[in-house]
Amino acid sequence: MKQTAESVWSNCLLFIKDNIKPQAYKTWFEPIKPMKVTNDVLTIQVPSKFFFEWLEEHYIKLLRVALVKELGENAKLVYDVKMENSYSSKKPHTVKFPSSNRKPFNSQGVTVPLEIDKHELKNPFVIPGIQKVKIESQLNPNYSFDNFIEGESNRLARSAGLAVSNKPGGTSFNPLLIYGGVGLGKTHLAQAIGVRIKDKYPERTVLYISAEKFTQQFIDSIKGNTRNDFIHFYQMIDVLIVDDVQFLSGKAGTQDVFFHIFNHLHQNGKQVILTSDKAPVDMQDIEQRLLSRFKWGLSAELVSPEFETRVSILKNKMFRDGVDIPDEIVEYIAKNIKTNVRELEGVLISLIAQASFNHKEFTLQLTKQIVDKFVKNTKKEVSIDYIQKVISKYFEMDVTTLQSKTRKRHIVQARQLAMYFSKRMTKASLASIGSQIGSRDHATVLHACKTVDNLLETDKQFKKYVEEITKKLTF
Known part of the structure; x- marks a missing residue:
């Protein structure tokens, strides 16, 4: 009985499915379509060049074993790659690429079309600081749970963050949306979750990015005609942390692509962590279907820290900086700076700098001068x-x-x-x-x-x- 592309690929999938995790199978093999089989050559269609490169980088040996079982030692593999032109006047088309790994497959007789520049085989979507194979998390290791002081103002958010970091994607806190005013520790907490996940699960792919940078990357992908590659890149993240998600307000195209990425990650058990300066119910110019996704998990608010927490924050900062300041000075700062953590630490840094540079002692008089100037120069947040x-x-x-x-x-x-x-x-x-x-x-x-x-x-x-x-x- 003559083999068809469907039957060959179906048998390959049975073998592949037994040798990789279900999630990886669903992400990287279910979207593949068998196109044709000619002699020892199987042609499969993949959604994008990035998808093709990922298979070549991570699953080529598995593909080789599966295909050799079906077509013999001379088996060859060709990718039919979808090239998206949805933002240009050209119709969508596909380009054939042979497997670039010459060891597993003898690609004799299968050549790259002359009109395709070999430079195009590189990953067309490049994020600065992120390599193709090893994706850097963009996390700041200084943001940890150890220096995120717990208090009434942040207990729910911090506890939820710990739960997520212990079992990313496996709690009801997905997505976890952390919201609150300026300087209350949203970015610190979100990154602390990512840092702990990387420590606990080093094999997981964690990525922190601001909504502003995400938007710019999306715009660049449209200009470069690589929208599919942009989407596939984000779909392979295990833990996606998006800071200041309210920045998506009024940006319909970015909201649409983020909606599809969010759905893919959520449906596949990946963890999404978001920060915002306001609760979902107060967000303006965000599509309702996206807002409903934000509400699926837990929305945890950070508010201005109470007096005891402000004192603990100052003492923790002093311990980390190796300085000893009298309690009356610490309490004076905590009583007079009530808005947020950033301003608390700003006053303390100013006090340490003034005392060190001018060879002065830490006195209540010096502290009052700095606090008065700081309060006067701090602009009021206006909505x-x-x-x-x-x-x-x-x-x-x-x-x-x-x-x-x-x-x-x-x-x-x-x-x-x-x-x-x-x-x-x-x-x-x-x-x-x-x-x-x-x-x-x-x-x-x-x-x-x-x-x-x-x-x-x-x-x-x-x-x-x-x-x-x-x-x-x-x-």
Whole structure:
């Protein structure tokens, strides 16, 4: 009976399935399609060049044994590689590549087409600092659980992080979303989970990346026509840590590709860890289907540390830096710096530096000077919601009126000022600002900002409004 590509590949898969982990089989062999078998040559279709290279790098010996069992010692393998052109005018096409490993397969008679440059055999998706075979985690080993001080403000998040690090992908905390304000330790905790997983499970592939960098890589993959390779790269990660996921706000294309990557990882028991400056329910311009994924696991909030925790954080920092500071000074700092961990450590570093450089002792007077300067120079965190409340109160209206569709002059001006200050004082995109101020588009926000700039130059009363509102928002 004549062998078909389907029957040969089906028998190969039976052998392969018995010799690798189920997850690896599902990820790297189920997507493969048998195309044809001619004499001793089997042609299989794979989704991308990156997929082809991964098989060559990690499973070539297994493929050789399986194929030799079916086709004999002269067995040869050819990959039919899908080349994605979805972002160009060309139709999608495929290119044939023989197995590049000459030892397992005698590829005599099977040649690379002349029009294919040999340089194209390299991985077309390259992340700076990440090699093709060994993926560097991008983790900072200084971020550990040992120096993440536990307190009431972070107990749930820290406990969930420990559970995830002991059994990544095997708890109900998947995804684990850690959210909270600036400087409360979101990045520290997320990386601490990754560091512990790498220590406990060195064979796992862990990757930390900011949402901003992820977005830029996606844009580059579209420009380079390597979107499939981008997706396959992320689909092979065992533990994916994405920092500041709120940065995806308003970026529909990036959200779409992240949605598919997230689904693949989650369905295959991989661990996803996310950080955000707000809870999922408060995220703007994120697709509902993606927000629903964020809510699947656990959302754990980090809040400003209470007094006892602030003292413990300072003492831990002193121990690590090898300095001894009187308790009254430590307690004074903890009582006066209440916002976040970053500011606490900033004051302590300033105090140590001042005492060391100027050969002064640690005194309460010196500490008070530094704390006063630090508090004065620390800018208040301003949100779009806060800006709307301040401006609504200033013009004696409620926020609903400010966001309404009315075209009354004084309400329109208040709304334009809210957009203007939101652009100046937050990192939100124009689309995000418009969405949060009455569901306007980015063009409306841009027009509002230009209008305010023009009025500042021509209208003295309007200029006074801006000056007074600025004081209310910054003091």
